[in-house]
Amino acid sequence: MTHPRPGGWFITFEGIDGAGKSTHLPALAQALQAQGRVVLQTREPGGTPLAERLRELLLHEPMDPLCEALLMFAARRDHWQRAIEPALAAGQVVLCDRFTDATFAYQGHGRGFDLGVLDTLERWVQTDAQGRLRQPDLTLWFDVPPAVAAQRLAAVRTPDRFEAEPLAFFERVRAGYAARASAAPERIVRIDATRPLPQVWAEVESVCRARGVLA
Ligand SMILES: Nc1ncnc2c1ncn2[C@@H]1O[C@H](COP(=O)(O)OP(=O)(O)OP(=O)(O)O)[C@@H](O)[C@H]1O
Numbered sequence: 001m002t003h004p005r006p007g008g009w010f011i012t013f014e015g016i017d018g019a020g021k022s023t024h025l026p027a028l029a030q031a032l033q034a035q036g037r038v039v040l041q042t043r044e045p046g047g048t049p050l051a052e053r054l055r056e057l058l059l060h061e062p063m064d065p066l067c068e069a070l071l072m073f074a075a076r077r078d079h080w081q082r083a084i085e086p087a088l089a090a091g092q093v094v095l096c097d098r099f100t101d102a103t104f105a106y107q108g109h110g111r112g113f114d115l116g117v118l119d120t121l122e123r124w125v126q127t128d129a130q131g132r133l134r135q136p137d138l139t140l141w142f143d144v145p146p147a148v149a150a151q152r153l154a155a156v157r158t159p160d161r162f163e164a165e166p167l168a169f170f171e172r173v174r175a176g177y178a179a180r181a182s183a184a185p186e187r188i189v190r191i192d193a194t195r196p197l198p199q200v201w202a203e204v205e206s207v208c209r210a211r212g213v214l215a
């Protein structure tokens with residue numbers, strides 16, 4: 001049997017809007033808590049009072065792509081320093097609904113923002129006191145075609161500034177996630193999220209067991 005390591009795990013949930021991330025994140029939190037782990041459930045943009053205020057602007061105020069990218073990273077820096085790093089240092093499991101892969105997918109591939117600049121901002125924001133660039137330990141990429149995701153979301157809520165983008169935008173975002181997954185296959189695991197919920201959850205559990213996140 002595998003045992004969770006004593007230090008913290010940093011696990012991120014990614015995918016286009018409506019893929020199913022927010023459905024599975026609390027389920028994994030519950031499974032981990034049942035095994036005695038302390039779990040921080042959080043999200044981006046957001047996760048601290050300041051970052052939640054930036055989220056409101058990002059989701060609802062019109063702005064140009066540079067402003068959008070800078071605000072995403074500003075929110076991330078606050079979230080990173082005040083919430084994620086302390087939780088990991090305390091040995092907690094951090095489950096984060098979106099992180100920097102989303103910036104590469106949405107701002108980079110979706111909006112066409114310079115990927116090299118995003119690399120630089122990522123290094124500025126996520127480098128620890130020892131000079132190491134910190135990445136998630138595991139990223140679950142919930143992959144669905146944009147038409148499926150749009151159908152799911154249409155049934156449940158009024159679209160925000162991102163969700164109101166056309167299908168072609170989400171095709172580019174999805175391609176962005178695929179590119180990130182090809183570049184980091186050991187970290188980013190693709191989950192076919194078009195299947196019924198119980199099957200998707202079974203794969204989440206199985207990946208987490210295989211990685212030693214779940215015992
Ligand atoms: N595998 C699935 N099959 C059918 N419906 C699903 C599936 N996964 C999620 N849903 C439904 O789709 C809707 C969107 O799911 P959810 O909120 O988890 O997506 P999300 O990826 O977190 O989206 P967002 O990033 O926009 O918040 C919800 O109503 C959810 O119940």
Ligand SMILES: Cc1cn([C@H]2C[C@H](O)[C@@H](COP(=O)(O)O)O2)c(=O)[nH]c1=O
Nearest residue numbers: 017044045072098099102103106162163
């Ligand atoms: C972190 C991050 C997020 N976004 C976008 C993606 C989503 O449309 C919204 C967040 O809404 P959700 O319902 O919580 O998924 O923000 C982005 O464009 N870039 C990012 O880095």
